Amino acid sequence: MISLKNVSKYYDGKRRVVALEAVDLHIERGEMVSIVGPSGSGKSTLLNLIGGLDRPSTGEIRIDGQAVAALSDDDLTRLRRDKIGFIFQFFNLLPSLTCVENVALPLHLKGLPRKEIDKRARALLDLVQLAERFDHLPDELSGGERQRVAIARALAFSPPVLLADEPTGNLDTHTGAEILRLIHDLHERLHATILVVTHDATVAESCPRTVTLRDARIDGDVRR
């Protein structure tokens, strides 16, 4: 499903910063992998590259068999929209839009008929157990609820790949556990390929596979 071959990422400034160095990684369809490592080890960079938010300096990334490097900006955006769902640490909801509207965002962007969008957005919120919060603005929700909305949004197209960057990092332990449960639940129900970047050992250990990064390289790959 996801394959990285000899992928490196440098940031060229006054001094070249190596964010990721010669990473080879292969993730099968339906796998749930946690990515751990100390700050600055390249976890987020890895996730951004896989999610198509950024392009590698060298190496090849394939998502669902498609080589990302060859895609134009807009094609990459389409790939992201249709095949990848993002869950961010800080939720990244648009504060001016209601829950339904936030969830509907990708659907609108794809230009689906409005009726269908509405139905689907509500169904998704149902899925994350937020049926009673349809028309609330993000500001009016708790952290956990916001993350659920974000997850609902990530699921808009039932993407085969779900990428979560510290999904529980900004939540208290209890809520974090709830969200983790939700993600596991989704994994089981949707058979999506899920990558979770995390600092949290509980989260990492709950995943069947854990990739450890250190100093921009893969330092361990454990399957349990």
Added chain:
Amino acid sequence: MILLRLISWPYVRKHLLRSVLTTAGIVLGVALLVGMQGANRSVLAAFNQTVDRIAGKAQLQVTAGESGFAEDVLERVQAVPQVRAAAPVIEASVETGLKGQGKLLILAVDMTGDRSLRDYDFENGDEDVIDDPLVFLAQPDSLIVTREFAGRNGLGAGSRVAFDTMEGPRQFTVRGVLKAGGMAAAFGGNLGIMDIYAAQKVFGRGRHFDRIDIGLAEGVSLEQGQAALEKALGPGFNVEPPSGRGRQFESLLGIYTTAMSISSLFALFVGVFIIYNSFAIAVTQRRAEIGILRALGATRGQIRTLFLGESAIAGLIGSAAGVALGLAFTRSLAGFTGQLMEAIFGVPQNTREILVDPRFLLVALVLGVATSMIAAFVPARNAARVEPVQALQKGKYQVLLAGENRTRRRAALLALALSLGCLALSRYRPLFYLGYLLTVTAALLLAPFLSLELARLLRGPLKWLRPIEGSLAADSLIQAPRRTSATVSALMLSLALAIAHGGVSLASVQSIQEWMAGTLNPDLFVSTSETLAARDFRFPAAMEGELEAVPGVADVQPVRTARVHLGGKPVMIVATELGRVYRHIHRTIIAGDAQTMDTLAPEGKGVVIGENLSVLQKLHLGEIIELPTPSGPLRLPIVGIIRDYSNQLGAVFLERSVYVRYFQDDTVDLFRVYVKRGAAGEEVRRQIVERLGGHRRLFVLSNREVRDYVTGVANQWLGLTYIQVLVALMVAILGIVNTLTVSISDRRRELGVLRAVGGLRAQIRGTVWMEAVAIGAIGLALGTATGAVFLYYEVQAIGKDIAGTPLAYQFPFGIVALLVPVILIAALISAVLPAETAVRSSLVEALEYE
């Protein structure tokens, strides 16, 4: 200062484009102010210099309006014991058609006596200016030109210069070359000197002089001389120092200067909003930084000083650039203004030197800096109020406080109520203008609130149009009123200005056209110049008969126009055979009845005056006006007031025979010629040129040509005001760019999310564009509404105080229809750059929490 360098400079460098845009308002405002002022000053200075150089040692000048006076006045003047020297003068401009700027100002003097007032040879004569003075006097084709003019046109003693005279085209012989300096600098060096008696023939002046220049006897003061001359000549003559002519010209130029200065200041005013906006945004964006500074021990005063210092520097840089830009434009503006003054008032112009008052430049700089600092005052105060703890907390940007909003709304309603009160009492003019000011204030106070409401209204349609891009665009406006409202205000003001100006010009042009249709209805006009305004040449009275004899001519009406002083202003006397003219034209009578007017005025028992004159000088029907004439004051009652646009400062219509008698002047400037029914105008025109043109300088203009000319001049006059409207609009549009740039950076994260979850480039652009269009639309809506109100005030001001001719209130729908696409497209264009920035910025950075 160290704060400025450490804190402000990096911010400016980071937001370079925006910093430049911020100062652009000041740059343009100051440039316009400097350019206009410089141009007007240069035109005036050139005129004054010409007057001054030509006046030589003359201390006083005797004139009788523009009509001139008979030769025998000279002897009366010379008989005054206080007079040492008296020299008659005729002044006129001619077009020689020479390549190196061939327009010559002819100063016709009596060379035998003139040297006592004017210096002709400047270097104590090792070489004579005039080859042979006797030949110069003996030959009527003698001409002296300046060395500069001679050099430019490759002339020397004996060269020929041709121009049209009242006796047909004539060759003149250069019989002298004036050395540079002194008088030779008059009229940009394009000065020609002629014998006055020859000039009487050349320009059709009969036995008249335009004026007499006076040198006073030793020990006689200016006042004594003036008093003695006034006593000897009686009323009807003007005895003034040469600078008096400058003042007269200034009063003509003044009409124009005032309008220009007001609009320039307006552009600067619009700039205030842009600066305010920038600083307000800067303060919100830099809250954290301010918080850190405060936490580190900066006092409120230091923070305020920091921002005010920034604004002062921005103002200084902007004004300096504005001064430079303005100076660059001055020349062409001066040319334009000069041309306009010549076209409208017939005062020949030659502005070569651009004169700029350094003091004015300083004033402009100070004005620019002050504008900038005033605009930054509120943001600076807000910055100083930032609480360190609050600022260091991560969170949302400060929004407009509800309380603040309420206060504003209350103030706006108060201003509005007061302005209505003023309107009710608008008979007291200061109150009327106060009301105008209050209305502007109310509009500005309400603008943020209204733009918010309009943005809310727009959210629906925008969302319907594009569910995501539309609602995000609208939300961006709704959520950051501070970001938007100043730009909307600027846009509103400039649009209101455009609409008010548009309405005024529309109404003016329409009124002038109506008036022309009624009164300018002769088939042909026979004039001494191509521009009807120039009155350098005059026809003899006998030409009336010659014209009447041309086959196909039905009626010929001689018209003589001359400015005289009335109520301290140069007012135009239009002397014609009123009875004959009134049979042909359709007048709009403002006061009096047609019958009385038609009986009394043609009999010379009264005058008819233009409406503008009656308004401007508060003259009423039945009142007796006193016209100064060389034969003493002419007192006649006003027997009618009609709508009239023939002169901006007003016209008095006088029966020709009365004019001839009192002014001892039977010359004619213009013949109105009606063609017989069935005769072809073109053919008659050809006949006139053929029969009379050979031995006389004349221009035959068709009705259409005259109307086109008048319309052209009117449009030219209005044209310059449009430059200013344009500048105001440009400033406002720069405001849109500014606001969008900030909006993009504020919404980086939001746009990043949009892209992350699948927003294509086009969709991202779409939302930025929609925001821009929404700002444009809101500005349009508010501007149109405000413009409708401004227009009312302007129409009133022009009708009652400036022009004296009432204008119809006509909302310029055409202009609004034009402005809508212009502004929306301009908004779209101004969104291009910010939108591209939004599309191209790094996604990863955008999504990171700042």
Added chain:
Amino acid sequence: MNKAAALVPLVLLTAAWAQDARAIVEESQRRGRASSQRYEGVLEVIGAHAKVSKKSWQSFRLGSFGESKAIIRFTAPADVKGVALLVINHPDRSSDQWMWTPAIGRDRRIALQDRSTRFFATDFSFEDLEERDVNQFDYRLTGEEAIDGAPCWRIEARPRQGKVSQYTLSRVWIRKADYVAALYENLVKDKVARRLHETDIRNVQGIWTAETLEMTDLRRNSRTILRIEKLAYNVPMKNDDFTVQALRREQ
């Protein structure tokens, strides 16, 4: 302004070493008197760059000194032919002058000029052409000298208080034999500005008259020579011919 009629007796300045000098000048003026005078003049201006211009005229004068009337009518060159000047002198005030220009068909009154300016591009100034009142100068006899071989008195004339003159001092050499002035030097601040040299002194009808006058402007380095031809005194003339109307009529 232009005392054109005075061209012949020209400036009669003079000076006195007490009464003697003044008496000499008065005698000189007295001897020049005639009831009328007529001549044809040829004027030649030789400029600094050896540029020569020539004019001819006819001169008529009725009466003399103080109350004379005169007409000068130009006869050449072609572009000034017909131009005429009428001068009416008054004993108590400046003269009245008119000019007739046939090409324009106009007569004009000539206004009072700055008297130091040149008379129609010649080397004479207007002041040089005026009749001078003996009483306005102080005279001093400063010696005796021969001019062109003829013994002369040298007399200095200084304008009195109240007399406005461009010159600070004038010197005149008057011939002892016939009381004709042979040389004038007009000084401005101790420097000779103009020098008038009179030659060809002949007796015409009992009046000794110089028939060649050469005025040199030393500042401009230019000179003007006036030759008097066909000179006749006491010719019958009518008062009516010395009017502005006559000026026009004669055309």
